[in-house]
Amino acid sequence: MPDPVDIIVGRNVRALRSKRRISQLELGEALGLTFQQIQKYEKGTNRVSASKLHQIAVFLGVAISELFEGANPNDGAKKQGLSPEAYELAVYYDRLRSTAGKEAVKTILSIMSGETYAEALG
Structure with missing residues (x-):
């Protein structure tokens, strides 16, 4: 069962990505990942490494803390x-x-x- 924090981070990645009208495929390509891996991150099925969190935040133009919004x-x-x-x-x-x-x-x-x-x- 996914950890609640992983689910929250995934939801935040999805919301921030969608808000910027970026597809899972585009985000995946920017990070060197498949869109399926992005789906797994967004569902909280797979945990996102610290380096990938940093890359996601940079690509989306947000602070890393925004990815954890609501986790506390x-x-x-x-x-x-x-x-x-x-x-x-x-x-x-x-x-x-x-x-x-x-x-x-x-x-x-x-x-x-x-x-x-x-x-x-x-």
Whole structure:
């Protein structure tokens, strides 16, 4: 299973590349890689070496730190005005796919924060 940081770096590479209208093939050629390898980086399937991160950042015209944007939960928390714990909960909540699961989490948190069960259900 890919490391969450590898996934975040991959998503950032993809977003920055797409924003500049650069194809995976073009980025791959600039780095001496195949477009399939770029796909693997962007999915977080393969880790990107430090030297490749540097090359990607230079080619895209960004600071290396931009490739790691969002990798530290405290970064997102600060941007949203949340505590790191609240931000972490929001990230996990966002990953839930089922509406029922999201409703269950909201109900549990409502009850634990002092609402009665009836109030939590609306």
